[in-house]
Amino acid sequence: MQHNPSQGSNASKPEPGTQPGHTQAGHPQAGAGLLFLREEEFRIAQDKLFFAFRDLNAAPDAILHELGYGRAHHRALHWIGRMPELKVGDLLLILGITKQSLARVLGPLIREGYVEQGKGKVDRRQRLLVLTDKGVALERRLFEAARERLAAAYREAGGPAVEGFRKVLRGMTTEQGRKYLDALEAARSQKGPRILT
Amino acid sequence: MQHNPSQGSNASKPEPGTQPGHTQAGHPQAGAGLLFLREEEFRIAQDKLFFAFRDLNAAPDAILHELGYGRAHHRALHWIGRMPELKVGDLLLILGITKQSLARVLGPLIREGYVEQGKGKVDRRQRLLVLTDKGVALERRLFEAARERLAAAYREAGGPAVEGFRKVLRGMTTEQGRKYLDALEAARSQKGPRILT
DNA sequence: AATATATGACAGCAATGCTGACTTATGTGC
DNA sequence: GCACATAAGTCAGCATTGCTGTCATATATT
Missing domain, CATH: 1.10.10.10 (Winged helix-like DNA-binding domain superfamily/Winged helix DNA-binding domain)
Structure with a gap:
């Protein structure tokens, strides 16, 4: 993230260490399988958004x-x-x-x-x-x-994945934010394609 | 975002106002069309990640x-x-x-x-x-x-989009972060499905 | 026994939020 | 034209969450 030269004795070993990762936090008494599956999917979104943001x-x-x-x-x-x-x-x-x-x-x-x-x-x-x-x-x-990081991600994932990526992110955005996204898109239809063709 | 009751005279009208959004910032002399298209796509990713993060x-x-x-x-x-x-x-x-x-x-x-x-x-x-x-x-x-926001996003976007979303986010993550993501996934294969079936 | 590592703790500084209070310029309604 | 609203700026003080440097303690490792 930031600048972390040596200092006294901070974190060191870059090894993630074999974390068990029980994925506890919840599941009081199972039963509604689909519900918990869904929940896990949302948590995965949070995990990945965090890392992407951090590394980007x-x-x-x-x-x-x-x-x-x-x-x-x-x-x-x-x-x-x-x-x-x-x-x-x-x-x-x-x-x-x-x-x-x-x-x-x-x-x-x-x-x-x-x-x-x-x-x-x-x-x-x-x-x-x-x-x-x-x-x-x-x-x-x-x-x-x-x-470079963005390019690698798009390249690895491929076009359809990128489309899905954008669709989901838009879905997480409030109406207020979408207005600005739409304004940008509208600007593109005027000026963007002109460059391409 | 945060708590912004009235105070003196801060921002008020929640109207986005019709922003032109030229999408300037760059494009000195066009020519390499595909390159700039690509760039715009990366910028869209940044835009949307920002809003999703903000609103989530x-x-x-x-x-x-x-x-x-x-x-x-x-x-x-x-x-x-x-x-x-x-x-x-x-x-x-x-x-x-x-x-x-x-x-x-x-x-x-x-x-x-x-x-x-x-x-x-x-x-x-x-x-x-x-x-x-x-x-x-x-x-x-x-x-x-x-x-709720996560659920709405997944619902609106649909399953394949969600898959793409996750794939792209993983692509933006360093190897270090991926290790942790993998550890979580490994934990799921052990314990997750047991709940479902 | 010497050294390295995992963690914790104290001190001070910087970036970036917030609230509250007030000013200046300009637009709007009547 | 006057009263009021709005867009923006500014000063002051406070909180959160980063950072650096320094040192202590317990436990591994060699």
């Missing part, structure tokens, strides 16, 4: 750390890159944090020239966020750090 | 907050529940944090009777972690809070 963020985290930034900065860069001219209010809704928490992350990004804010045309109270060239470059660097 | 944790977070705990406590409870008699060292490797960070989370869980530690039989330096009844109950409560 490891490389970007290291880069961010060098720059004195953290994951919160990455999230902001990601979403501003994904939706240029994103309004501050939308970014808050996406991230699910308070204005004050965002400020601490966005402030430095703006001051150090990774993000710029324009005034809204329709509503001039709004600030529309965009990445500067420097911001695009950093976002790209972070993306490339995770890319 | 919202309900458990609220419960944890009531108890004065946080996500870190949830992660510990989850993994100890999944792998009873988990060694402290293994938990550290799974979570990817330092011993000192774990201590702050595990200490309270033990003191308040959610987790117990037994001495290792083979190596008596080891502490084997298990959930107490109280711990099982809390873990279950947290699980149930996320369950």
Whole structure:
């Protein structure tokens, strides 16, 4: 995950050790077989989401750390890159944090020239966020750090699996989040295919 | 996400607002169509993983907050529940944090009777972690809070999609993480089916 | 007996959440 | 045009959860 050089005597042996893994936690008195099977499947989803998240963020985290930034900065860069001219209010809704928490992350990004804010045309109270060239470059660097892992996963799993992957993740997302996913998709139908064909 | 009652004047309108979503961030001069298509697919994975994670944790977070705990406590409870008699060292490797960070989370869980530690039989330096009844109950409560969302996702997406979902997530996981996933799977082949049939 | 390992504990620092309170600019309704 | 609402920013203080460094204790290993 992070930086764990030697120190006193922290964890060491990278061997997972033969864990029994009883999968206890529940099953008071069996009987409703299908119910428990279902439950185990949900727990598997949690297990795997945890590991995927952990391992996908490891490389970007290291880069961010060098720059004195953290994951919160990455999230902001990601979403501003994904939706240029994103309004501050939308970014808050996406991230699910308070204005004050965002400020601490966005402030430095703006001051150090990774993000710029324009005034809204329709509503001039709004600030529309965009990445500067420097911001695009950093976002790209972070993306490339995770890319290999993503590519390997897609390659190993194959096209149909990827489709299922996306379908399930969408299913776990609230209606609010889906609106943003849909907006991205709509943007793709306009601009994406043009590149391909 | 968290608790955001009214305060001064924070974010308000829950309307996503019609975001353009140019999907800029990159594409200097097009040409290698397939490459960029590929890139967009990876970015979609990041988008969706973010939302799924955000929305899946919202309900458990609220419960944890009531108890004065946080996500870190949830992660510990989850993994100890999944792998009873988990060694402290293994938990550290799974979570990817330092011993000192774990201590702050595990200490309270033990003191308040959610987790117990037994001495290792083979190596008596080891502490084997298990959930107490109280711990099982809390873990279950947290699980149930996320369950509905998981169930909806699996239902909407369907069996083959779920298979793909798991395959892709595994692909994003390092070899180290896969060992633990495999250990869980091995445990299932021993005990799981017995319940079903 | 010497050394290595598994765990625990103390101290201090950093990143990133939160709440509360207040300001400034701008839009809207009447 | 005035009253009120909304978008955004800012200051202050607190909590959670990471990190580093240092040291202690029990138990294996050689």
